[in-house]
Amino acid sequence: MIPVYSPFLDDQVRRYVLDCVDSGWISSLGKYVREFETSFARFCGAPYGVATSSGTSALHLALVVLGIGPADEVLLPSLTFVATANAIRYVGAQPVFVEVDPATWCMDPADIRQRITSRTRAIIPVHLYGHPTDMDPLLAMAREHSVRVVEDAAEAHGARYRGRPVGALGDVGCFSFYGNKIVTTGEGGMLVTTDPALAERARFLRDHAMDPERRYWHPEIGFNYRMTNIQAAIGCAQMERIDEILACKRRIARQYAEELAEVPGLTLAPCAPWAESVYWMYSVLVEDGFGMERDQVMAELCTRGIDTRPFFIPIHHLPPYRSSVTLPVSERLAARGINLPSGTGLTEDEVRTVTAALRAIGKGG
Numbered sequence: 511m512i513p514v515y516s517p518f519l520d521d522q523v524r525r526y527v528l529d530c531v532d533s534g535w536i537s538s539l540g541k542y543v544r545e546f547e548t549s550f551a552r553f554c555g556a557p558y559g560v561a562t563s564s565g566t567s568a569l570h571l572a573l574v575v576l577g578i579g580p581a582d583e584v585l586l587p588s589l590t591f592v593a594t595a596n597a598i599r600y601v602g603a604q605p606v607f608v609e610v611d612p613a614t615w616c617m618d619p620a621d622i623r624q625r626i627t628s629r630t631r632a633i634i635p636v637h638l639y640g641h642p643t644d645m646d647p648l649l650a651m652a653r654e655h656s657v658r659v660v661e662d663a664a665e666a667h668g669a670r671y672r673g674r675p676v677g678a679l680g681d682v683g684c685f686s687f688y689g690n691k692i693v694t695t696g697e698g699g700m701l702v703t704t705d706p707a708l709a710e711r712a713r714f715l716r717d718h719a720m721d722p723e724r725r726y727w728h729p730e731i732g733f734n735y736r737m738t739n740i741q742a743a744i745g746c747a748q749m750e751r752i753d754e755i756l757a758c759k760r761r762i763a764r765q766y767a768e769e770l771a772e773v774p775g776l777t778l779a780p781c782a783p784w785a786e787s788v789y790w791m792y793s794v795l796v797e798d799g800f801g802m803e804r805d806q807v808m809a810e811l812c813t814r815g816i817d818t819r820p821f822f823i824p825i826h827h828l829p830p831y832r833s834s835v836t837l838p839v840s841e842r843l844a845a846r847g848i849n850l851p852s853g854t855g856l857t858e859d860e861v862r863t864v865t866a867a868l869r870a871i872g873k874g875g
């Protein structure tokens with residue numbers, strides 16, 4: 511089976527993990543956590559990084575440090591992983607779904623104006639499948655309405671918007687290092703920011719809100735959202751080869767784009783002129799002209815030994831979030847999208863196997 515993703519693990523990962531074991535520093539104290547925070551934040555062009563136990567805890571912490579709470583509304587795209595919405599609910603706020611732009615598959619800044627109310631306190635753009643959101647109009651709108659911006663960059667390590675890396679474009683950027691993400695520590699996350707006060711507060715709340723000067727003095731209720739030294743060790747090793755990892759992603763995307771360009775009924779992953787996508791999951795849309803429904807295409811690929819994923823189900827269709835809004839673009843993309851195998855271990859031959867299979871089962875085959 512050609513997997514949809516596989517983690518990038520090398521000898522340096524093994525060495526650093528063994529170093530944790532041999533030194534006994536396996537929990538959240540130890541040199542790798544700070545090192546990983548420093549190298550990853552620098553990679554994002556942000557002065558501060560706060561490592562967390564997951565991308566979800568980074569998102570939750572971001573909303574807490576920005577003071578978002580009950581009675582507040584937070585805008586997000588409906589076409590995202592459920593964690594984005596869950597983090598909003600964890601702080602008691604109300605998620606408000608925004609339509610996506612067919613040219614980016616990300617939040618459509620033009621749709622924000624009609625969703626913003628006097629209760630809106632934050633916007634969470636999601637850089638879906640590695641493509642950045644059109645941030646300038648979004649940031650302008652946020653400024654105009656005095657709302658905060660939290661980037662959900664869980665799928666977009668290293669993506670660039672008009673030359674600037676994602677994560678440091680808004681108030682806070684959140685990343686995930688789950689096993690199938692571009693940089694992975696097994697489980698893990700990070701919050702990056704240019705604001706020292708937000709970083710300090712996140713660091714404090716991450717560790718049970720313990721007073722850094724007085725052990726076991728907890729002036730408020732915090733969380734255990736710490737990353738372990740072992741996780742950070744894996745992250746440090748990956749950051750040493752991040753350029754190779756991203757080059758690999760670009761190579762895979764280029765090959766897919768070339769070999770699928772002429773296949774009737776397939777719409778390929780977008781790349782806006784101002785964007786540098788990292789193609790976390792190289793994805794295509796199965797249109798009517800392909801001659802077969804999306805789910806059937808996935809089943810056919812599976813019988814040929816190719817693992818794929820469907821696009822996320824729009825969150826406004828999930829039981830805890832069900833609402834009467836209709837978001838035709840999000841719904842259409844969700845019904846047609848497929849994530850193709852995209853792991854850094856994918857060979858040229860494997861990509862060719864996938865594209866040949868798609869050609870063979872489509873109308874053009």
Ligand SMILES: *Cc1c(COP(=O)(O)O)cnc(C)c1O
Pocket residue numbers: 564565566567590591593594636662664665686687688697698699
């Ligand atoms: C993976 C992901 C998350 C959650 O990250 P975890 O590390 O699994 O908690 C959040 N948002 C998006 C868009 C993701 O893809």
